[in-house]
Amino acid sequence: MTNRRTVLRGLAAAGGLLAAPAVLADGHGKPRVVVIGGGSGGATAARYLAKDSGGALDVTLVEPSRTYFTCYFSNLYLGGFQDMKDLGHTYGTLAGAHGVNVVHDWAVDVDRDAKTVALAGGAVLPYDKLILSPGIDFVDGAVPGWDVSKQNKMPHAYKAGSQTELLKAQLEAMPEGGTFAMVAPPNPYRCPPGPYERVSMVAHMLKARNPTAKILIVDPKEKFSKQGLFEEGWQAHYAGMIDRIGPDFGGDAVSVDPEAMTVDIDGSVEQVDVCNVIPAMKAGRIADMAGVTDGRWAPVNAADMSSKVDADVYVLGDAAQQGDMPKSGFSANSQAKVCANAVRGALTGSRVFPARFSNTCWSLISTEDGVKVGATYEATPEKIAKVDGFISQTGEDSALRKATYEESLGWYAGIVSDMFGV
Template identity: 65%
Template sequence: MIINRRHFIGAAAASAALLSSPAVLGKTRPRVVVVGGGAGGATAARYIAKDSKGAIDVILVEPTRHYYSCFFSNLAIGGFQPLSKLGHSYGKLASDYGINVVHDWVTAVDRDAKTVRLAGGSVLSYDRLVLSPGIDFVEGAVPGWDVTAQTKMPHAYKGGTQTALLKAQVEAMPEGGTYVTVAPPNPYRCPPGPYERVSMVAHILKQRNPTAKILILDPKEKFSKQGLFMEGWEDYYPGMIDWLTSDFTGGVQRVDPNTMEVVLEDEIIKADVCNVIPAMRAGRIVQQADLTNEDGWCPIVPATLQSRFDENIHVLGDSTVNGDMPKSAYAANSQAKAASMAIRAALIGSRTFKPRFSNTCWSLISPDNGVKVGATYVATDEKIAKVDGFISQNHEDAGLRKRTYEESLGWYTGMARDMFG
């Protein structure tokens, strides 16, 4: 369905409009198609439409009608935020900014013809294309697991139903049961995410099931905010959480979703809940458009987020390999603003300035115990390069940790407004 500022139009009329280029319709406005309505895509669509003041025709393609953020979903698992608060509508992007919001899947990109094909059969032409599809999982990364197993061993690394499912599984764990996280290798979305999630699970279990055990099976030798998390786990959840690296366990050999077993080199763990977070790669449509390197990520021009393989396509957020910026919602939002500026300059000649990027990742360890890490960045010829950074310190006072948590709540409110208006 397409929503525009003035009215809803019928499916037949929609197809006719989408199949036609602006020139065929007698319009001279350049067209930008944005694929993906998350932190990168929604922000880019809004800023292109808002700052071009109607001079650019913007179409946002997103299959879901209601967006549930993956960022802050751990707080929903821990009971600190209702899942409903993480849901957002695309209505204001249509009504207030004149963006055509198309709820459909993109099945193909024809880079030569500069068109995208939708699952419903329509074809959209573009002058510039923005791809911000997030992540997909590497097939076979965890032997025995694929997306058909996600109802038994949820990944919960895409927002919405997976978040609710994992929360329900944790709350239904038997007394003294075992929760297992299979952590991903680098690089992946939200580096502190698996460990904040463990903290939130521990918070639930401390109240409801204090003899339960949490095991983190990690292929990495270190992780983001490690000292802060480990200090918090020792202080608030002593004896509950074990972090086990592959050097210690021999690594996860396979999982069995039917028996809920995790097979290590010399041991089989019987899990009551198993959160499998596989290795990641760029979203499927970036792969399909042949915009990725041998590692499965999209190289970009740092200042403009243009694909290194196609100057008419900009790739944002988690799907990129960009240099020093992590894969986070804050990063995607920051990159979207730089890309939208470059797109407006290319299509309507608007002014540009040297972009600067920023990122902050907050994590909640226990009630009112928030920590953060972040940095600012500039675009060089080779990469988005870190300029300076900060991180919370061990043994901070409770008042500072509470203010850090409250700061994160304010950021979420502002972020949602920046994405959706």
């Protein structure tokens, strides 16, 4: 490591714009990039690095799942608007068409001095650049009474797949007039409108199957994303069905008993039939193990998503503490493309363009009643900073809401193609 940096400083001194590969073979062939996590950040980064480098980089993607289920649109599955099979995506095109070395294993350690990643299966992967895109894990003890061993009684359904299917099965089996409770997470968390889109989709499903059922949201936050839009939609479509208890009434002092199926809200015990516990979140654990976190998240430089503590390690998506962007799949995908451009430039001398980021989050409130919020962002020395933004308005006509929903269908097809290849 020291040797290569010394060489690089020499190269920079000799002429910073040399287009020669910056990392020359020092005992190995092509420069090696290891990407941990095959979601919106990691799959996108791996694909762009492999595709754009034309074989000049050795790109390895470490992802335990053979089929990745997107968290986005999993609420639409709960509402009956999507099939689970259409939310699952595989890595064959990344491997076959783009030449990414897809390794289905768990990364269990990162040695930043040796520049290696250890896998659960025993392999050790050396890297020149490491990209971490591990998504989220839950904070231990965030909701007293709940831990992962209780997730079959009270699903989180915030990493999509079997948990989402379990939650849907429980909702479908709920007794007539029963209560669905959601314990909403504190900020910051993955997909700010996600819990409230979920409430909308559950309400849509229950309105048809179980119209006397009730929905109780227990929320530690004063306010939430797209609140005016959701509350308007809930009144219009699901009047009398949804109650939300905010922090003023104990929404920030919640514990659960998964065996008894009770929720204790600041001393007041509610019996519920289905309970969705979405605990406080933190960066996926491998970020901690790599030693790049500060508290719950991994601080990064906005210009290229490099870690604040290691210029050869990058952190994308939900795990990154980057500034103003919400934690979303769209954000992770956007950050991945800036990062891939910078990493490729550093390793091959290709052109590096200024960072630019964007995000849009669509939510479905009821049939063809879609809303969206979006913003553009730029890199400043301190953080990723918001430039400009928009949000759907209350009182919009049904044609615009339908167009917004149809736009979300197009976006879904676009982003999964951008991540997994075509």
